[in-house]
Amino acid sequence: TLQGTTVENRQEQKYTTIQITKTWLVPSDDDTAAITVQLSQDSAAFATLTLNGKTCSATCSDSSVKVSYDSSKSTATKWVYNVTVPQNNPDNGGTHAYTIAEDSLGDGYTSKVDGLSITNTATGKVTLHVEKQWMDIDDKPMADTASIPDVTVYLTRTSSNHTSAETVKDSTRTLTADSLTAKWENLDKYDDQGKAWTYAIHEGEPGSKT
DSSP states (O other), X not given: OOSSOOOOOOOOOOEEEEEEEEEEEOSSTTOOOOEEEEEEETTEEEEEEEEETTEEEEEESSTTOEEEEOTTTOBTTEEEEEEEEEOBOTTTXXXXXEEEEEOOOOTTEXXXXXXXXXXXXXXXXXXXEEEOOOBOTXXXXXXXXXXXXXXXXXXXXXXXSOOSOEEOTTOOEEEBTTBOEEEEEEEESBXXXXXXXXXXXXXXXXXXXX
16 A cells, blocks of 8 residues: 555557648649648647648647658549648546648638538639620621610520539520620639630520520
């Protein structure tokens, strides 16, 4: 029996590997950028990860925390990293829980975090203009504008992911002799996979063959 002595048993610090995935939904493989990820341990700030494809680093008070690029699971637009982190809390015997957050990339991307995965999707808006020209038999602008009929126009769009043309909602415009121009604002620049939309203008009602 030990008298006047306290015996304290502590668990040995163990480490484990967590996997963080970064996915880019962008127009091309070159439209990626370095990102900064904040790694939290049990809801408290723990480490800062700087990730840029094969180049990566970790800043943490625990020098055992390391990050490495997993080339076997990665592509040009999907970066996978293995991060070595403490598994257990020696003070209470519990297991640590880890979460991540991404520093803002600014305009041009939306960001979604799902567990230890981050997806950035290219985003943006465009404006399109159209002008209807009526030419006479001599290929000159028509002088008699009173005879010009109204013309209906609308937009369709395609992308590398959506090869069948889809009609853009609420895109119908009517061009008259007094107003031969039209404008479409706030159109999506990219589809839901980050690929650029290509817009086309058509005469006639949506669904017609004109």
